[in-house]
Amino acid sequence: MTQTPYTYAPPHPAIATDIVVLALEGSTLGVLLIERGEEPHKGAWALPGGFLRPDETVEACGMRELQEETGIRAEVDLVGVFSDPTRDPRERVVSIAYVACVDHRTTRLRAASDAAAAQWWPATDLPPIAFDHASILAAALAKAADLARHRPLAARLLPESFTLAELQEAQEALTGRRVDKRNFRREVLEAGWVRSTGEMRRGQHRPAEVWRVG
Amino acid sequence: MTQTPYTYAPPHPAIATDIVVLALEGSTLGVLLIERGEEPHKGAWALPGGFLRPDETVEACGMRELQEETGIRAEVDLVGVFSDPTRDPRERVVSIAYVACVDHRTTRLRAASDAAAAQWWPATDLPPIAFDHASILAAALAKAADLARHRPLAARLLPESFTLAELQEAQEALTGRRVDKRNFRREVLEAGWVRSTGEMRRGQHRPAEVWRVG
DNA sequence: AATGTAAGTGTAAACATGACACAAACACCG
DNA sequence: CGGTGTTTGTGTCATGTTTACACTTACATT
Numbered sequence: 172m173t174q175t176p177y178t179y180a181p182p183h184p185a186i187a188t189d190i191v192v193l194a195l196e197g198s199t200l201g202v203l204l205i206e207r208g209e210e211p212h213k214g215a216w217a218l219p220g221g222f223l224r225p226d227e228t229v230e231a232c233g234m235r236e237l238q239e240e241t242g243i244r245a246e247v248d249l250v251g252v253f254s255d256p257t258r259d260p261r262e263r264v265v266s267i268a269y270v271a272c273v274d275h276r277t278t279r280l281r282a283a284s285d286a287a288a289a290q291w292w293p294a295t296d297l298p299p300i301a302f303d304h305a306s307i308l309a310a311a312l313a314k315a316a317d318l319a320r321h322r323p324l325a326a327r328l329l330p331e332s333f334t335l336a337e338l339q340e341a342q343e344a345l346t347g348r349r350v351d352k353r354n355f356r357r358e359v360l361e362a363g364w365v366r367s368t369g370e371m372r373r374g375q376h377r378p379a380e381v382w383r384v385g
Numbered sequence: 386m387t388q389t390p391y392t393y394a395p396p397h398p399a400i401a402t403d404i405v406v407l408a409l410e411g412s413t414l415g416v417l418l419i420e421r422g423e424e425p426h427k428g429a430w431a432l433p434g435g436f437l438r439p440d441e442t443v444e445a446c447g448m449r450e451l452q453e454e455t456g457i458r459a460e461v462d463l464v465g466v467f468s469d470p471t472r473d474p475r476e477r478v479v480s481i482a483y484v485a486c487v488d489h490r491t492t493r494l495r496a497a498s499d500a501a502a503a504q505w506w507p508a509t510d511l512p513p514i515a516f517d518h519a520s521i522l523a524a525a526l527a528k529a530a531d532l533a534r535h536r537p538l539a540a541r542l543l544p545e546s547f548t549l550a551e552l553q554e555a556q557e558a559l560t561g562r563r564v565d566k567r568n569f570r571r572e573v574l575e576a577g578w579v580r581s582t583g584e585m586r587r588g589q590h591r592p593a594e595v596w597r598v599g
Numbered sequence: 600a601a602t603g604t605a606a607g608t609g610t611a612a613a614c615a616t617g618a619c620a621c622a623a624a625c626a627c628c629g
Numbered sequence: 630c631g632g633t634g635t636t637t638g639t640g641t642c643a644t645g646t647t648t649a650c651a652c653t654t655a656c657a658t659t
Contacts, residue, residue: 182439185396187478225396229479251463252481254443265400265443267466336606353608354648359522376605376653550637564649568617590636591624600659607654615646624637629630 184217184254184263188233189220189304191250191268191311192241194275200294200344201275202308203240211260212301216292218308220266233269241291242279245327247271248318250311258303272327272345280287283362319345321363326384334372334379335359363376398468398477402447403434403518405464405482406455406527407508407559408489409542414477414508414558415489415524425474426515430506432522434480447483454503456493458539459486462532464525472517484525486541486559500539506589533559537578540598549573 192203204216219240223232233247247269254265280289292298294312297305318324325341326333339355359365366385373376406417433454437446447461461483468479472597494503506512508526511519532538539555540547553569564593573579580599 182436183399184439185401186398223398223468223479225398225477226470228470229466249465252443252466254437256440263439265437305509334606351649352606353650354605358647373656374605375657376603377607378655379606548637565618566637569618570638572616587625588636589626590634591638592628593637602659603657605654605656609650610651611649613646613648615644617644618642620640622637622639624635626634628633 182263184265185362186223186228186229187220187264187266188223188236189218189253189266189268189307190233190237190240190247191218191270191308191315193239193268193270193272193315194278194291194309195341195344196275196291196293198340198344200312201291202294202297203278203280204290204292204298204300204339205240206288206290207301215299215301216304217301217365218268218304219289230269233267233271237269237271237273240275240281242281243271243273243277245271245273248314250314251295253303253307254334255303266307268307270315272324274328274330276330316346323359323362323384326364332368332370332381332383334381335365336379338365338382388395388518392547396477398444398479400437401478402437402443402450402468403432403467403480403482403520403521404451404454404461405432405484405529406451407484407486407525407529407542408492409555409558410505410507411567412554412558414526415505416508416511417492417494418504418512418514419454419508420502420504421515428513429515430512430518431515432482432518433503437569441480443481444483448483449484451485451487451546453485454495455487456495457485457487457491459485459487462523462528464528467517467521482521482525484529486538488530488542488544490544530560537573537576537598544594546582546584546597548595549579550593552579552596 194201201220205219207213207215207217219236221236223229227235230247237247238244250268250270252265252267256263275291315324319342325338325345328341329337335356338359339350339352343349363385365382368381368383370381372381408415419432419433420553421427421429421431433450435450437443441449442536444461449462464484466479466481470477489505506558529538533556537587542555543551549570552573553564553566557563575599579596582595582597584595586595
């Protein structure tokens with residue numbers, strides 16, 4: 172961008188973001204996908220996403236798309252840049268992929284106008300995927316699993332307050348690794364990821380302490 | 386890119402890559418910068434980079450730019466996406482930043498046509514930087530330090546074969562952390578990052594075993 | 600009151616990390 | 630040719646971190 176003579180300007184590709192929205196489906200991970208109502212890949216399922224607008228950063232575009240699709244304002248984490256020249260048969264589109272973890276109970280899914288449906292799919296049992304979105308998805312799952320080891324990403328899959336058992340279940344879903352209950356609690360508390368609310372969650376059995384991100 | 390009606394197409398920004406090329410300057414890190422010969426930021430120093438071409442991926446663009454500037458073919462690692470709408474006053478440019486580690490002894494620097502000079506600068510003592518390239522540089526240095534903890538990135542700063550002392554010096558320059566000689570050797574060998582060549586490097590003092598990435 | 604189920608807690612072994620000092624090999628010099 | 634200077638190369642112990650593991654508590658239900 173700096174040393175190239177400014178007079179040389181190849182045709183500009185479109186820039187879009189694709190968002191891998193993760194949520195808990197019971198005790199496993201779910202991914203938000205959108206059924207395509209038009210060719211190409213009509214009937215296949217694609218990641219939500221959209222084109223970059225003139226006045227926003229790419230990351231803001233990702234957050235806006237997330238908001239438009241789910242009604243949720245949340246952070247997004249960069250997954251990668253997908254730019255194979257043939258990845259979209261219509262025109263060249265360079266896609267920046269982000270991953271977001273949300274609480275699916277607070278989502279309000281809105282199918283966009285060219286989409287037939289928006290729906291959660293289990294991350295381990297996916298329908299036919301459009302474009303190169305299967306690669307994007309795989310990269311996003313790996314990225315999320317990696318981030319979750321160093322940051323309390325799992326808490327974003329839950330409501331504001333939660334029990335440690337719920338947080339552990341979310342963590343296990345994200346990382347794909349089962350962990351010991353006592354070790355998990357020690358790690359979470361020592362890392363200062365959560366603080367107690369002082370409240371107790373009453374259920375069928377012994378009440379559980381309620382926490383929030385700290 | 387998928388649910389947005391295809392009829393909506395905002396003006397496409399330009400897409401460019403900027404490359405943070407790192408090399409060893411003695412025992413500290415050096416960064417390749419290019420002095421701008423034109424406005425804006427004439428006289429300031431900028432990262433090498435250039436526009437995406439129609440037939441290449443963004444990563445390939447980064448590798449091509451690296452090759453054009455240094456004559457070296459090497460891997461590049463994604464640093465981030467820099468897309469503030471005002472980051473380039475001429476027109477909107479979304480930049481994908483990569484970092485590359487090279488052996489500066491094998492580079493053949495070529496200043497591009499609109500650049501006054503291409504030169505190595507110590508990463509800790511930089512000249513005035515053009516555009517938002519100071520942020521890009523900072524992010525790249527952090528990324529490289531992080532990657533170097535998990536992968537033999539330091540070896541890319543060296544020729545094909547090297548002594549463990551050289552590798553350690555490169556590692557310390559990359560991560561900014563001094564490490565113990567014996568611990569470093571243990572870590573490198575147990576991780577299988579290097580294998581012996583069987584040769585010895587003769588110098589002023591006791592000869593050193595020569596290794597290569599393995 | 601008895602039963603079932605999830606919450607909550609401590610400790611010991613294995614492993615990884617960080618700190619530490621000295622002998623060996625060569626070049627150089629007198 | 631022996632002494633000096635400088636870099637290579639090596640092992641162990643203390644500390645911190647990670648993993649593995651079992652029982653009691655509290656409540657709801659019957």
